[in-house]
Amino acid sequence: MRALGIETSCDETAVAIVRRDxxxxxxxxxxxxxxxxxxxxxxxxVVPEIAARAHVDHLDHLITATLNEAKLSxxxxxxxxATAGPGLIGxxxxxxxxxxxMASAIGVPFIPVNHLEGHALSPRLSEHVPFPYLLFLxxxxxxxxxxxxxxxxxERWGTTLDDALGEAFDKTAKLLxxxxxxxxxxxRMAESGDADRFQLPLPLKGKQGCDFSFAxxxxxxxxxxxKHAPLSDQTVADLCASFQRSVGETIxxxxxxxxTRFSDRYTxxxxxxxxxxxxxxxxxxxxxxDLISARQGRLVIPPAHHCTDNAAMIAWAAxxxxxxxxxxxxxxxxxxxxxx
Ligand code: KG4
Ligand code: ZN
Numbered sequence: 001m002r003a004l005g006i007e008t009s010c011d012e013t014a015v016a017i018v019r020r021d022x023x024x025x026x027x028x029x030x031x032x033x034x035x036x037x038x039x040x041x042x043x044x045x046v047v048p049e050i051a052a053r054a055h056v057d058h059l060d061h062l063i064t065a066t067l068n069e070a071k072l073s074x075x076x077x078x079x080x081x082a083t084a085g086p087g088l089i090g091x092x093x094x095x096x097x098x099x100x101x102m103a104s105a106i107g108v109p110f111i112p113v114n115h116l117e118g119h120a121l122s123p124r125l126s127e128h129v130p131f132p133y134l135l136f137l138x139x140x141x142x143x144x145x146x147x148x149x150x151x152x153x154x155e156r157w158g159t160t161l162d163d164a165l166g167e168a169f170d171k172t173a174k175l176l177x178x179x180x181x182x183x184x185x186x187x188r189m190a191e192s193g194d195a196d197r198f199q200l201p202l203p204l205k206g207k208q209g210c211d212f213s214f215a216x217x218x219x220x221x222x223x224x225x226x227k228h229a230p231l232s233d234q235t236v237a238d239l240c241a242s243f244q245r246s247v248g249e250t251i252x253x254x255x256x257x258x259x260t261r262f263s264d265r266y267t268x269x270x271x272x273x274x275x276x277x278x279x280x281x282x283x284x285x286x287x288x289x290d291l292i293s294a295r296q297g298r299l300v301i302p303p304a305h306h307c308t309d310n311a312a313m314i315a316w317a318a319x320x321x322x323x324x325x326x327x328x329x330x331x332x333x334x335x336x337x338x339x340x
């Protein structure tokens with residue numbers, strides 16, 4: 001079965017054509033993605049209306065380009081899948097309406113996909129990662145620990161009580177005037193900083209459960225920065241390094257609790273998948289690596305272009321659900337749509 005996937009829930013317009021072969025493995029026949037980072041950079045964050053308009057401007061060209069790259073015509077497709085949420089509603093509507101219209105014109109089923117399910121199954125796009133595994137999803141919009149037990153079987157063990165981690169990186173960068181997106185800029189500055197100079201809080205450390213909170217850390221960072229104004233380059237670097245250290249220690253504490261819960265439930269060594277833009281951060285990867293090596297488990301980080309928002313994961317989630325004979329969702333756009 002072959003699906004064309006559409007992803008428009010945030011600031012990436014993406015289209016992919018994916019086939020599920022006889023062994024149940026993914027074959028990516030073509031994928032294209034257009035990032036809107038330059039459109040949003042002047043505002044220091046994603047502006048929903050600009051995002052929606054950019055999806056309208058580019059989506060149809062990307063669909064044509066993806067079909068051409070795969071040397072396929074619309075009649076070669078078995079279904080069309082599009083993100084139906086969660087996400088910025090204007091963008092979600094663009095992808096959903098386009099996908100539905102295309103499916104109806106070709107005469108194939110339209111399959112609405114939960115964007116989070118796309119992320120949850122994304123490691124299986126490039127290698128056969130067996131169930132169950134833990135997913136640490138850290139992006140600009142999400143910070144979640146999910147236990148992925150099978151296709152359509154997800155338990156959310158942890159989530160953020162306030163900001164997403166990527167958002168915390170972006171707000172830190174904005175405060176320190178490092179530009180957008182903030183994560184890579186903060187990581188770069190942290191390399192020349194002293195992580196021990198500022199003792200920032202470790203939110204929820206030692207508390208039961210696997211939830212996160214970053215609002216207190218953000219406020220502490222702002223107050224510290226204000227106290228040291230005007231900021232020298234070295235102080236900015238020290239603030240970034242101290243922020244990253246607090247984030248790392250928080251992740252270590254929260255994830256340790258998730259891994260313990262995993263080991264209480266399953267006898268197999270833990271498999272931890274990290275996805276989302278923040279998973280690119282080397283300091284965070286090192287923390288996850290340490291945690292998982294200590295438990296003789298395996299850390300899987302999909303290739304960068306499948307860690308961030310992409311359409312291959314949307315097409316693939318649709319194919320996995322169809323193969324598992326799961327019911328199709330209602331084709332309506334949802335700004336919020338938890339997985340479990
Ligand atoms: O998954 P993603 O590309 O898009 C969505 O949010 O859906 O994630 C983007 C987020 C941004 O907040 C960005 O600042 C963060 O991921 N990010 C990073 C790094 N690279 C991207 N955060 C920390 N360290 C990085 N190296
Ligand atoms: Zn995403």
